[in-house]
Amino acid sequence: FQGGEGTEEIVMSDPFGGVYKKLVLKDDKLIGACLYGDTSDGSWYFKLLRDGRSIADIREKLMFGESNIGDTGHEGHSKAATMPDEAEVCGCNGVTKGTICKAIREKGLFTLDEVKKHTKASASCGSCTGLVEQILMFTAGGDYSAAPGKKAVCGCTDASHQDVRDAIREQKYLTHAQVYAGLGWRTSDGCATCRPAVNYYLISTWPKEARDDPQSRFVNERSHANIQKDGTYSVIPRMWGGHTTPDELRRIADAADKYKIPTVKVTGGQRIDLLGVKKEDLPGVWKDIGMPSGFAYGKSLRTVKTCVGSEWCRFGTQDSTQMGKDIEHALWAMYSPHKVKIAVSGCPRNCAEAGIKDVGVIGVDSGWEIYVGGNGGIKTEVAQFLVKVKTAAEVMEYTGAFLALYRTEAWYLERTVHYIARVGLDHVKKRILDDAEGRRALWEHLQFALDGEPDPWFESVQASVDVRQFVPVAEVPA
Incomplete structure (x- = not known):
């Protein structure tokens, strides 16, 4: 995606519209593509890349998608119509065009949300959403109900994430009830989709004033451990900058x-994971x-x-371990729109995969380089x-300021990479x-x-933390 020597890049960016496209070419062949916002041509670009x-012959119109290349492409038909039934549409969940079409016809589906619910297509990363909508439009015909231009938080409201954020800040809402009443929620108590989002927006906008509502958090955050497929939990203690001691071990x-x-497993984040812990033992x-x-x-x-x-490496230019510890000590209790991962490397060899x-911090001879939005x-x-x-103090300030901006502007469940793609670097x-x-x-x-x-x-x-959840329910004699 970065291109390199001998490559060409075609880029289209519309930060206000939330659309970003980047195509990387070499020797008149497509070798990479990055799409955000409008991903409807993703499968076509992937086919060009794979083949x-x-x-x-289509370079001038390549950026504008398959529907704009005339007879060399779809020959006037919808791209959804030209795809075979066995073509995979959603790579995350392995959903084919045929599965989607069958569900639309047999279950009478007319909206994207209905297709997501019944097939799981477009329900994960969302990169296939545009193509799923094309299939829905082609299959359902006049009964198709297009998604609104402004995406609502959930079915409880017509308000978008930005609408909710703005209202909480401008009206100084401090409770869920105030948000639901002020924005005309159709339900009195929200749902599993909007409650966590509203809860985050409240406590991030008005820290020390708005109160966290544990019941509006996911089960993992209520239990403060990760639930596993068998109902047990995993426990991962914090190890500052990946550092531990014999006593801790x-x-x-x-x-x-x-x-x-x-x-007991070592994680990719330089910590130790205890898997299979019973809830009452947490x-x-x-x-x-x-x-x-x-x-x-x-x-x-x-x-x-x-x-x-x-401290130890003969190639190291900066004390990355201490820098990482300092960052982690400063930010360890930070809740955010989505998970945040940071890495600090002591030299451009980048062993920490920053x-x-x-946020990636890389030490160089003259100081530190800071990178953002990796995934x-x-x-x-x-x-x-x-x-x-130049200094460690500046690393802290710039890193903290970026994460503060992300916390206050990103939408709930929006990673930094998608936040930056939406607002623009x-x-x-x-x-x-x-x-x-x-x-x-x-x-x-x-x-x-x-x-x-x-x-x-x-x-x-x-x-x-409701400690009653850790008390096992007593067995009642038959």
């Missing part, structure tokens, strides 16, 4: 033996290991991955360069680089929001 066919080993925890495990919550279960800061840096993290998930995205700074640079006073204010506001945040594993009352 390795020359695009010389002994306590982890003793807890694994005491509670008969079947699996408080005991937390107490015995005596380490802070790793928040591996939440929409929050997960890990700050580091290499050994200049290039695919939400190693379903669709790998390389982080974009934000700024080069220029907007981020304007707020973080061009406005020094605003940058400091963002960082200070984030520090204010995080100051005094309790550790849910050890301060259950302050963190509003």
Whole structure:
């Protein structure tokens, strides 16, 4: 996706409309594509990429999609009509065109949400949404109900995520009830989709004033552990910058033996995962290991991955381990629209893989380079360069300001890569680089929001953890 020597790039960006397209060409062949907002031609671009066919004859219209290339493409028909039934539409869930068409005809589906519910197509990463809508339009015909231009948070309201954010800030709503009443919610108590979003918008907009509602969080965040497929839980304690001690390792080993925890695994984020913990044992495990919550279960800061840096490595230019520890200590209790992963590498060799993290910090001889918006998930995205700074204090300020901006502007469940694609990197640079006073204010506001945040594993009352959930229900004799 980054291109390189001998490649050409065709880019279309509409930040206001939320559309970004980038095509990478080499020797008159498509070798890479990045689509955000409008992904309707994704499967066609993928076919061109896979087949390795020359695009010389359609180059001028390539960016505008298959529907704009005349007889060399669909010959006047909808792309959905030309696809065979066995063609895979949704790669995340393995859904074919035939499965979607069958569900539409047999179940009488007329909206995208109905197709998602019955087939799971477009229900994961969303990159196939445009194509699913084309299939729906082609199959349902005049009964097709197009999705509104402004996407509502859920079926309880017509308000978008931005509408909710703006209303909470402008009207100073502090409770769910105020939001539902003020924005005309059709349900009195919301639903499983809107409640977590509204809860996040309230506590992130008005920290110290709006109260967190644990019942509006997902089960993992209520239990402060990750539920597994068999109903047990995983426990991942925080290890600052991937650093641990012999005493911590002994306590982890003793807890694994005491509670008969079947699996102990090292994670990709340089932490240790205890898998197979019974729910009633969670408080005991937390107490015995005596380490802070790793928040591996939440929409929050997960890990700050580091290499050994200049302290040990002969190639290291900066002390990446200490830098990572400092960042993690400052941000460890941060809730956010989605999970946040950070990495700090001590030199450009980038052993901590900072290039695919939400925030990546790379040490160079003259200071630090900061990258933002990387993602190693379903669709790998390389982080974009934000700024080069000289001191560790500047790393903290710029990193904190960016995450503060993300916390206050991103929509719930929107990763940093999608947030940046929606608002544009220029907007981020304007707020973080061009406005020094605003940058400091963002960082200070984030520090204010995080100051005094309790550790849910050890301060259950302050963190509003309902400890009754860990008490096993007594068996009633027949």
